[in-house]
Amino acid sequence: MKISTRFSDAIHLLAFIHIYKGKIPLTSENIASSIETSPVMVRKLMGELRKAGLIETKHGTPDPKLAKPTDKISLLDVYLAVERNKPLFEIDHKTNPQCIVGGNIQETLSEYYNQAEIAAKAKLNDTRLSDVIDTILVKQKEKEYLQKQQNYE
Amino acid sequence: MKISTRFSDAIHLLAFIHIYKGKIPLTSENIASSIETSPVMVRKLMGELRKAGLIETKHGTPDPKLAKPTDKISLLDVYLAVERNKPLFEIDHKTNPQCIVGGNIQETLSEYYNQAEIAAKAKLNDTRLSDVIDTILVKQKEKEYLQKQQNYE
DNA sequence: TTTATTTGTAATTTGTATAATTACAACTGA
DNA sequence: TCAGTTGTAATTATACAAATTACAAATAAA
Numbered sequence: 171m172k173i174s175t176r177f178s179d180a181i182h183l184l185a186f187i188h189i190y191k192g193k194i195p196l197t198s199e200n201i202a203s204s205i206e207t208s209p210v211m212v213r214k215l216m217g218e219l220r221k222a223g224l225i226e227t228k229h230g231t232p233d234p235k236l237a238k239p240t241d242k243i244s245l246l247d248v249y250l251a252v253e254r255n256k257p258l259f260e261i262d263h264k265t266n267p268q269c270i271v272g273g274n275i276q277e278t279l280s281e282y283y284n285q286a287e288i289a290a291k292a293k294l295n296d297t298r299l300s301d302v303i304d305t306i307l308v309k310q311k312e313k314e315y316l317q318k319q320q321n322y323e
Numbered sequence: 324m325k326i327s328t329r330f331s332d333a334i335h336l337l338a339f340i341h342i343y344k345g346k347i348p349l350t351s352e353n354i355a356s357s358i359e360t361s362p363v364m365v366r367k368l369m370g371e372l373r374k375a376g377l378i379e380t381k382h383g384t385p386d387p388k389l390a391k392p393t394d395k396i397s398l399l400d401v402y403l404a405v406e407r408n409k410p411l412f413e414i415d416h417k418t419n420p421q422c423i424v425g426g427n428i429q430e431t432l433s434e435y436y437n438q439a440e441i442a443a444k445a446k447l448n449d450t451r452l453s454d455v456i457d458t459i460l461v462k463q464k465e466k467e468y469l470q471k472q473q474n475y476e
Numbered sequence: 477t478t479t480a481t482t483t484g485t486a487a488t489t490t491g492t493a494t495a496a497t498t499a500c501a502a503c504t505g506a
Numbered sequence: 507t508c509a510g511t512t513g514t515a516a517t518t519a520t521a522c523a524a525a526t527t528a529c530a531a532a533t534a535a536a
Binding site: 174175177178179181182185186189190203204205206207245258259260261262264265266269270271272273274275277278279281282285286287289290291292293294297301302305306307309310313 | 326327328330331332334335338339342343356357358359360398411412413414415417418419422423424425426427428430431432434435438439440442443444445446447450454455458459460462463466
Binding site for chain 4: 352382
C-alpha cells in the first residue's frame with residue numbers, strides 16, 4: 171500500500187501557518203518546502219481545510235490564515251477534514267455471502283472495529299493544534315540548547 | 324491506495340476454522356472460497372498465525388486447528404500476528420529538518436498518534452474471537468428466521 | 477491597465493504496496 | 507506409489523496516493 175500522509179501533512183501545514191505567519195510569505199511553495207512535497211499537494215490540502223472551516227484563503231493571495239484559535243482546532247477536526255470517513259481498519263467487502271462466516275463477517279467486524287475507531291478518535295479529539303504547536307516549540311528550544319552546549323565544549 | 328484486508332481476512336479465517344471444523348475439509352481452497360481470495364493468500368496468512376501461536380497446522384494435511392480456546396484469542400492478538408507493528412496513523416518521515424516545524428513534527432505527532440493507537444488497540448484487546456463468532460452465529464440465525472417467515476407469507 | 481505572481485483545480489503520469497498468479501519442493505495418507 | 511495438500515518464493519497485475527503538467531482566475535504592484 172502506498173501510505174497516505176495527508177493527515178500528518180495537514181497538521182504540519184496548520185502548525186506552519188501559525189508559526190511562520192508574518193515572518194515569511196506563506197506561499198504554497200514555501201509550505202511545500204517544509205513538508206517536502208509539491209505545492210499542488212499543499213494547495214489541495216488547503217482546499218479541504220478551507221471547506222472544513224479550519225483556514226481562510228484568498229484566491230491569488232499567498233496569505234492563508236487559521237479560521238479559529240489553535241486551541242479550538244482538534245486533531246480530529248483535521249482528520250475529518252482530509253480523510254473524511256476513511257475507516258481505520260479495513261473490512262474485506264468481497265466475501266462469499268453463501269457462507270455463514272462470509273455472509274455475516276462484514277457487519278460483525280464493522281461493529282467491533284467501530285468501537286476501536288471511536289476510542290482512537292476520542293483521543294484525537296482531546297488533542298488540540300495548540301498542544302502540537304507547543305510540543306514542537308519545546309522540542310526546538312531543547313535542540314537549540316543542546317547545540318549551544320556543544321559549542322562551548 | 325490499494326487497501327489491505329489482511330486483518331479482516333485473518334479473523335475470517337479463524338472463525339471459519341472454528342465453525343466448519345469437522346463439517347467440511349479445511350483446505351486452503353475451501354477457506355479461500357469463503358473469503359473470496361486465493362488459496363495462496365490463505366496459506367500465507369495461516370503461516371503468520373501459526374508463527375504467532377494462534378493456530379497449529381501440519382504440512383501436507385488440510386486440517387488446521389486453533390491453538391487456544393476462542394475466548395483466549397483477542398482481536399489484538401490477530402492484528403499483531405498479521406500487521407506486526409504497522410502504525411494506524413502514518414507519519415510523513417520526509418520533512419525538512421531545517422524548518423522548526425519539519426524538524427520536530429515527526430517526534431511530536433508520534434507521541435500523540437501513539438496515545439490514539441493505544442486506545443484503539445485496548446478495545447481490540449477487549450474483543451475476543453469468541454465474541455466475533457457468537458455475533459456471526461446470531462446474525463445467521465436471525466437471517467434464517469427472517470427467510471422462514473417469508474416462506475409462510 | 478498591464479504584468480508578474482499566486483491560487484485553485486483538472487487531467488495525466490508515476491511510483492509503489494498489496495493481491496493474484498504461477499511454480500514447485502516437501503509432506504501426508506490411502 | 508501417487509493424488510492431494512501445504513509452505514514458500516518469484517513474478518505479474520491492480521489499485522490508488524503522490525507528483526507532475528497545465529492553465530484559468532484572482533491579486534497586487536508597477
